Amino acid sequence: MLACFLLLAIAPARAQLVDTARPNLAAQISTRIVEVTTGFTGAEILVFGAAERPLGGEAGDQVLVTVRGPRTPQVVRRRVEFFGIWVNGPSARFLDVPGFYAIAGTRPVWEVLPEEARAEGMLGLDTLPLAARGAQEPSxxxxxxxxxxxxxxxxxxxxxVEVSGGRLFLARIPLPATVPTGPYLVEVLLVRERRVVAQQTLNLEVRRVGTAAWISAVARQAPLLYGVACILLASLAGWLGSVLFRRS
Structure with a gap:
């Protein structure tokens, strides 16, 4: 009889430990460094991994992948017509704007997470806290x-996000040619029953190399020299063009 009571007492404790155990999530990215050269036309990073339970569908777990770039201020201006001439009008300066933001999932984020959870994790373009100075119109x-x-x-x-074999996932995130350089944060979220139950964070860096890095360094460290060089190169190109067209 005593042994039975001990088994009954231990069983709930074991069940509780199993229920609260954190689900397994393993994720990785195809590269940790994206190199931007003078001929850079864009790139693609692969975020892949596996989960312990089936993914996708209506009843399975869901995977969300976000990629966030360095944050910088951004100015948006409205052009207005003044006596037949278009000039800069009201403007709004957004103070903390991600230079790059991408989110992908086995299903759209608004279908797998409630609005409160999306707002807390800034999951979705509509949740980005875009505080602005100046004009405050929604436009x-x-x-x-x-x-x-x-x-x-x-x-x-x-x-x-693609699912293979029920538990393997793959996200293809394209980076445009205009992608800003700097440190990036890649987050992989496992969602179950409209709750984030596991998360993994990975680091990525986009950096200029070769001639592109040298030009960028000169533009930052010696802007006057950079401006003079641009004017000289433009003048030289114009002169060469006029010579070639005159001969033809």
């Missing part, structure tokens, strides 16, 4: 969203 935020999405620097479920 400036909408214009910023449109501009960033048009050149590929902000992406929201452009390509879904």
């Amino acid at each position: 400036f935020r909408a214009a910023l969203l449109a501009l960033k999405q048009a050149d590929g620097r902000w992406q929201e479920h452009a390509v879904p």
Whole structure:
């Protein structure tokens, strides 16, 4: 009888330990460094991994992948017509804007997480805290969203996360030619029953190399010299063009 009571007392404790155990999630990226050269036309990073339970579908676990780039200020201006001439009008300065943002998932994030969880984790373009100085009209935020999405620097479920074998996943995140340099943060989230139950963070760096790095360093450290060199090169190109066209 005493042995039975001991078994009954131990069983719930064991069940509780199993229920609260953190689900296994393993993720990796195809490269840790993306090199930007003078001929850089864009790149693609692969985020892949595995989970312990089936992924996708209506009842399975879901995977979300986010990639965030360095944050910089951004100015959005409205052009206005003044006596037949278009000039800069009101402007909004957004103080903390991610230079690159991408989110992908086995299903869209708004289908697998409640609004509160999305806002807390800044999961989705509509959750980015875009505080602005100057003009406060919603049209400036909408214009910023449109501009960033048009050149590929902000992406929201452009390509879904692929599932293979039930437990393996793969996300293809394209980086445009205009991608900013600096440190990037890659986050992989495992979602179960509309809750994030596991998370893994990976680091990525986008950096200039070769001639592109040298030109960027000169532009930052000696802007006057850089400006004079650009003017001289433009003048030389114009002179060569006029000579060639005159001969032809």
